[in-house]
Amino acid sequence: MSEATSGAGAGYVPAELYTEVQQFYARQMNLLEGPAADPDAWARTFTEDAVFATAGEPEPPAGRENLRDTVRAGVEHIAAQGLDFRHWFGMVGVERRPDDTLRTRYYALAMATARGGPLKVRGSMLCHDELVRGDDGRLLVRRRSLDADGRER
């Protein structure tokens, strides 16, 4: 396949990069939701100064430490309720900027199932991430912006 007809030529990113992002997201969310949920490891998938913004809400304090505390409280709250929580990401688009950072756009679907209960779809979101590489070359989220579907605008 010539460059002109390759994914890159059509404004897409190469397969290695695209599948790296897919694998990054699968691993990241599994760190919240699998049997091996680990809020500390999840927080380390963000930069030290990361921002986690939700449209329509005040921007929360930045930084990995704040993220870790927030998500640990969330994981404990979910566990106390006996819920199995799942986040699915789909329809992922990836753009590489001249400075080698990545901008991604994806849909996220949040679902939860109580012990012995039916699955409930909590809602969907349109998400944008800014991804950078850490010193060891791994992807890290520098900014995540969520916009919940159905939000009053």
Next chain:
Amino acid sequence: MSEATSGAGAGYVPAELYTEVQQFYARQMNLLEGPAADPDAWARTFTEDAVFATAGEPEPPAGRENLRDTVRAGVEHIAAQGLDFRHWFGMVGVERRPDDTLRTRYYALAMATARGGPLKVRGSMLCHDELVRGDDGRLLVRRRSLDADGRER
């Protein structure tokens, strides 16, 4: 990995092509559903003579112009209702034909959320596309065939 054990060797398409299709679909549907919804740009992801067929319904007039008009009306109707609409594609299979066209098969899930309301799953579909390349090498849909789950047969 030898050819014998590669994805291509097992009747699959190479990673560059597979991820190009994934990125094409993510971008195409974002042209309908993102904050930057653009029915004109969406229509340009189809060939001039494209057919958009729905099982059990008469085949509509072919062509990009008709598609654009239909989808623009749909986008305006959805906006008037205040809905955030999302289409997810998943479980994508890609086959490359000897003439270099692609046949794809995938599931699509349609979801909508009203302002301040809960997400509603509208339904799922089994979809088949015929994809070709335009003069600039980009993928274009020449035929899209939808078959809604639950349809009376």
Next chain:
Amino acid sequence: MSEATSGAGAGYVPAELYTEVQQFYARQMNLLEGPAADPDAWARTFTEDAVFATAGEPEPPAGRENLRDTVRAGVEHIAAQGLDFRHWFGMVGVERRPDDTLRTRYYALAMATARGGPLKVRGSMLCHDELVRGDDGRLLVRRRSLDADGRER
């Protein structure tokens, strides 16, 4: 992209392997759910001695023959009810072991639509597969372990 920054360098598998797994799953489940449902072909995507385990239930008899019989009965039961059944796999993680077998982890969502009825989400599962290669190099499932969300623990 240097090795240090590639997906492989971050503990991920290369794009060819990742997309092969994605294509394998899409094809496998289409063998159960598409118009061309074929329980025999589906069973041949498992090894002769495959195990299909469900958490909280006794481990069923191993082997491709047992799987085929079980799934054929399931397909017939679903057809008799007039349901369109869909399984989506998402958030796939792939790990390559030193012996070249693969361990995968993914979420699965089961959905069904009755003739003329609405789509119902049946539930979600956390799944783990052990994949090996057959003599012809194709992927085969040697073990599939499902853990339904909401299961009493």
